[in-house]
Amino acid sequence: MSWKFWQKSKDDKPKKKKTKTREWVDAIVFAVVAATIIRVFFIEAYTIPTASMERSLLVGDFLFVSKVNYGARVPMTPIAFPFAHHTMPITGTKAYWDGVQWKFHRLPGLSDIKRNDVVVFNYPQGDTVALEQQDVDYYQMVRSEGWAAINSRYTIVSRPVDKRENYIKRCIAIAGDTISMANGLVSVNGKAEPLKNTGEISYEVVFKTPDVNPSVFEDLGFNISDDIRSTMTPNVYTFNGTAEMMADVKKLDFVQSVKVFTAPPHEREGDIFPFDRNRDWNVDNFGPIIIPKKGWTVKLDSVTMPLYERSIRIYEGNKLEKSATGWLINGKAADSYTFKMNYYWMMGDNRHRSADSRYWGFVPEDHIVGKALFIWMSYDTNGSFFSKIRWSRLLRGIH
Structure with missing residues (x-):
């Protein structure tokens, strides 16, 4: 019999205690990995x-967006700095490496x-960006000033799909739908799709007198500097508001008339998708378009190529x-094309102040990030000290 059973084995030796620094590093690494998994x-x-x-x-709303509802998209650019999207917050340098693409x-x-x-x-036309003018659509600048002028003046970079700017809009039409718009009213598959009661459009408002106290409109929920603009005609203004807000305006005794302001049919706007001179389309009148x-x-x-050329060439990666x-x-003669992905038509609820599918067309399915669920915080930078938090909006579902 061994009389050494009472001795401690090598495995029983006390382990070296981690230093405080090591504990902090482990905790931070764990937190970053866990948070990244949750976010993705x-x-x-x-x-x-x-x-x-x-x-x-509203501007200042903070949302939670679900990746689970539509299915989480596996990162297409896997090597990236945690918690940064496409640009580092302090240095302004690229926050990812696109040498590896999934x-x-x-x-x-x-x-x-x-x-x-x-x-x-992800913004579909965000594949190419002028770094000095990131808030401006590169392709819009090229249409306006020409490719040579823009590329000689700015630093031009390309971005992978999942590192393009994030946008949030309402899905108006899904793959296979036919969408059109006439006098500001959207139709999908021949059925009218009224604007949400929380949506806004522009109105022309005529006053009976120039002597109007602007605070009246603040009481009705308008932002005086953003929602009301004067015109070249005396006593005539453009208002941006909901139908309910404008109904209240109409009741004011100094208001002569209120009518919806829409672009006339057949008045072509050059920046409206698909930028085709043969289509007299504008922000309030377009289509029909098959998604x-x-x-x-x-x-x-x-007829079809102005609508679908970018989807075939850029989004689906074909040489056209x-x-x-x-x-x-891809070098072969073709008189037709079969799509590999589903596409969507997105529009803002603030119809006359939204850069949406009317200006850049379809959103491919590989650009979809997630579904907006609810508002967890809402902060009004223009509010007074005690009213900066919009308490009534907290934990409100998004519909």
């Missing part, structure tokens, strides 16, 4: 920076995107060329 695959916080979704969503893959979700869902997505659906085949001709007799796709 489950839920992420976003804020509303512009008024394009008013008054459904193909688009989405995990199973709870549901497909439905009409009227409020969706966060591409996976497996749908479109005939390639002078015009030949003497028609079109070449």
Whole structure:
């Protein structure tokens, strides 16, 4: 019998205690990894920076966006700095390395995107950016000033899909739908889709007198500096508001008339998708447009190509060329094309102050980030000290 059973084995020796520094490092690494997994695959916080979704969503609203509802998108650019999107906050340098790119893959979700869902997505035309003018659409600048002028003046960079700017809009039409708009009213598959009661449009308001106290409109919920603008005609103003707000304006005794302000039909706007001189479309009148659906085949001709050329070439990664007799796709003659992805049509609830699909077209399914769920905080920078937090909006669901 061994008389050494009472001796401690080597494994029983007390382990070296971690230093405080090591404990902090381990805790930070764990927290970063856990938070990254939650952000990528489950839920992420976003804020509303512009008024394009008013008054459904307000500037200063902080949202939680679900990655689970539509299925989490596996990172396409896996090597990136944690908690930064495309740019480092202090240095302004790139926050990712695009030397490694993974193909688009989405995990199973709870549901497909439905009409009227409020969706966060990567800006489709954000593939190319002028660093000195990141808030301006690169392609819009090129159409306005020419490719040579823009590329000689600015530093031009490209961004992978998941590192393009995040936008939030309402899904108006899904893959396979036909959308049109006439006099400001949207129709999907021939059925009118009225604006949400929290949505805003522009109105022309005529006063009986120039002597009007602006505070009256503040009491009705208007932001005087943003929502009301004078025109060249005396006593005539443009208002931006909801139908309910404008009904209250109409009741004021100094108001002569209130009418919806829309662009006339057949008055072409050059910045409206698909930027085709043969289409007299504008912000309030366009279509019909068929939203591409996976497996749908479109005939390639002078009518369809302005609508679908970018989707075929950029979003689906084909080499597209015009030949003497028609079109070449990846070097082969083609008179039709079958789409590989689903697409969506997104619009802001603030119809006359929203950069949306009317200006840049379809949103491909690989650009979809998630579904907006609810507002967890709302902060009004213009409010007084005691009213900066919009208490009535906290934990409000997004519909």
